[in-house]
Amino acid sequence: MKGKVYLVGAGPGDPDLLTVKALRLLRAADAVLYDDLVAPEIFSLIASNAQLHNVGKRCGKKKIEQEQINFLMVGLADSGLNVVRLKSGDPMIFGRAGEEIEALRQADIPYEIVPGISSALGAAASIEIPLTHRRISSAVVFITAHHASGSDAINWAKLAGSGGTLVIYMPGPNYAEIAGKLRKAGLTDDVPCALVSKATTSQQRVHLTTVGRLKGAPQLPAPTLLVVGEVVRMAHADSIGQFATSLTDGQSLSSIFIEDAPSSFRAEEPVA
């Protein structure tokens, strides 16, 4: 008898943000195929006798081709194992679930998709930025920087210039290029931005800046997200401060967003 494949969202990192269903499936899985970006805290929840397969394809360096992942996933299920294909965040948002679903359908393997907290939602909760706000922004866009180059069917400038909150997944190291594209889409230098690294984990780091100063932002460890828009002004000093020592007592968070704020301010510095 064939096993079943569960395409499961692992959420942003904090194991407490797994869904009840994801936790139950991880505990019962015969085999787990996971990405590099899945937070290590999650692994202790997997049944100790389960097969573990790292099928990560991090930062464009394809260690394993998608076709190989599909082949392994189908093969394990075909041999009768219940397989969890664990993806960071949500499988349906920048998770390549579409391609894996096609492979599973083609191979006639039973499967089910279990949503997860997408990283943007985890980051927003953690640093207290509402992604939509009745008075500030009534739309939110999830996009990747990768497709900013223009060869894609997506009109990046339309999305960036829509006035909605923008969440850029996998912004990559070239912040100057992103800032240039944001300006080209009509955003002014004073629009606030938040870089969030390893959202919701104990290693979370946050850097608040503006479009004008984005190019000088530090490179934070992946996975990172860049949130752009007026809602970023709502970020809370205490929630950032848990991960930053340099926010001095009484310093207003809004001072970060003033172009001439002291450059020594670095919200991203880790707790000593």
Next chain:
Amino acid sequence: MKGKVYLVGAGPGDPDLLTVKALRLLRAADAVLYDDLVAPEIFSLIASNAQLHNVGKRCGKKKIEQEQINFLMVGLADSGLNVVRLKSGDPMIFGRAGEEIEALRQADIPYEIVPGISSALGAAASIEIPLTHRRISSAVVFITAHHASGSDAINWAKLAGSGGTLVIYMPGPNYAEIAGKLRKAGLTDDVPCALVSKATTSQQRVHLTTVGRLKGAPQLPAPTLLVVGEVVRMAHADSIGQFATSLTDGQSLSSIFIEDAPSSFRAEEPVA
């Protein structure tokens, strides 16, 4: 001593899609303030001795003003109770969390935000539509129909015409108006759409259609979502079929998206 307020995402409906943290908080809460849109299945998980307050503001009919909700929430926490403010989906996406956070900060009440599976993610998993897809769409937009009227700072036409997948929360009853705005943004009549009602619950209903035929779509019970974009073609007959009797054996799902498909086809009809 003051209690604490937890702004908690209840997810799309299925109690299995609560996060581990949300479930723990619901079981331990002294008081729960909830919206009409929170699925009834969730309530059995709340501690039996907890105060329950319905503070729903459904479909624009404001039974309770936001200020009253804030007042109640702050008052309960001030009296020492641990309060869960339970919101359907995710608190930071169309959840008015921004306004409640401001009230809590002003009243100096300790609080924490716990993300949830936003309805779009639940619906996407349930009917097997990847919201992004490497070959089809590298962006997804969450927007409300409410702001389609143009008085808002959001440029709805830019978002709708970007080529990214569009998820319209709370589309309301006027599908003809939405279809008009989608066309005006440059979408052609053959762009596929999925209306999803009560996603992930036992009452989930789905209607697949196109921009051209959207105006004739049935009114499904709230909460509903409208997904617009080429990714909708990936919706799976079996996953829709669980909730529809009229998908005849061997009928191709893609036939729905052909303008002259038989009008008798109704994927939204409930299981007999």
